[in-house]
Amino acid sequence: MLDINLIREKPDWVKEQLGKLFDEGAVARIDRIVALDARRRELLQDAENRKGSRNKLSKQVGRLRGDKNTPEGELYAVAEAVMEKVAARDLDGAMTVFEEFSKGERSRIVSSIKVPVVSQGKNEKRFNEKLNDLFAAMKEISDEISELDEEIREIEEELDENMLWLPNIPHESVPVFPHEEDNIPHPEKGTRRSFDFTPKPHWELGPELGIIDFERGVKLSGTRFYILAGMGARLQRALYNFLLDELNKAGFTELYVPLLIQEHAMYGSGQFPKFIDTSYRVEDGTFYLLPTSEVAIVNMYAGEIFEQADLPLNHTAETSCFRQEKMSAGRDVRGIKRVHQFEKVEMVVIAEPDKSYDALEWMTETSEGLVDKLGLPYRRLEIVSGDLGFTATKKYDIETWAPGCEEWLEISSCSNTEAFQARRASIKFRPEEGGKPQFVHMLNGSALGIPRTIIAILENYQTADGSVIIPDVLRPYLGGQQIIEPK
């Protein structure tokens, strides 16, 4: 979520920034938001002033009934004088009557009323009636405030809705271009192998090696599901153990998190409302299947305030991830590049605002280091404004070359969201030099998407006879095994 104060103060600047996303719908929301915000504050002032007066007055009015020290004649006079002001909705005037009365200006108030104070017995009845009138009038005032509150609630609902649909603003360093194709590749690293035979795509290699079973996966669960068998399953396990061990060494604390999460968490990290169609909801309606462990890690700290010394906080988790892939229907239907359920090792960094861009570089380099250790050719892609996605201010993708399907595969994606998620989930830190708590910056990156890493390993390490050499770094995780051979 963006800062409403920023939108209020610099709406044109915000529009200009959102314009870089080539998202006209987002830009169009700003004027509506500014109008709703102004209206909200106007009504809020009115309601709060009225509440303040009502609260003060209510105490004084209530005490009239229990007052045993003041003669009833005088109580009646006060009630009468207050009632007159309340009927005219002059609440401050009514308070003034009480203040003057307590200051001792009783005789003036008593003498100012229309009905003269009479003998004791009649006063009691008149007083109680007057008091009931006063209570009734107070109730009317409360009801009027409730109506105002309701109006405010409706405005806030629309305001929130608009705010929740606004994407993040790109960082000034992000190149402004509209499309995915405009993303800027950095120089390729690692060595692309030259093959003296035609390298096969993984959807051929996998079944031939007996390690990916597409047919039975589909039999179980339908299209875009698969089964890893034997060395396939073991390779996956080796891979994420390797990745987690490396990240532990790099200073990430490992987490095991729930795969079923509630709706508010999906809002907190920015998946909802925009991507509600791409997630799976379980039938009882209260849970969603985790689309990425980023959602769990970001939201586990919702509502919390860190000490500055606690930061940065580096977390990693390996989880299954579940995605409907409705938006990509028909794309990448072969193989395991785009599937409904996959494993991913994720990194999340919670950083102080002035350190978050250094953290982004570090996180991205960490990710590249992992690809490098696996001996895969890769490149960094600088993501342009139009392809940033909903939550990121700046993003790098890491791609690895897959010689079998002859394409660059997005194997990792590292983003800074600045305070966008922190604001949604309310995650702050207390600055050491004092001052109010402020929002942290939150970053996330994959390290790495497992199926695509498996694709890259199979396709890059294949040999002419259809075997696949196991990368050096994974061998310790596979009992020293060096090669996967066809059945």
Added chain:
RNA sequence: GGAGAGGUAGCAUAGUCUGGCCUAAUGCGCGCGCCUGGAAAGCGCGUACAGGGAGAAUAUCUCUGUCGUGGGUUCAAAUCCCACCCUCUCCGCCA
């Protein structure tokens, strides 16, 4: 699944029966100051979050809301009523 006890600002507790002097107290912790050669102790002051308003102000003043969450009753709710969530103890069942 059954029974009971709970959820109050960083922590621990009071307040709830009996609605209004709660503008939520007290202790601990933490911060600042005094004191000291320095420290401890002692003393003083300050210490939740959010949203508004005044203001040049990230100074200060001020208002509203929040006592697990949401409703309700009432002129008025931490306090009474209803629903839900969570925690703890015991019992039952179970991988």
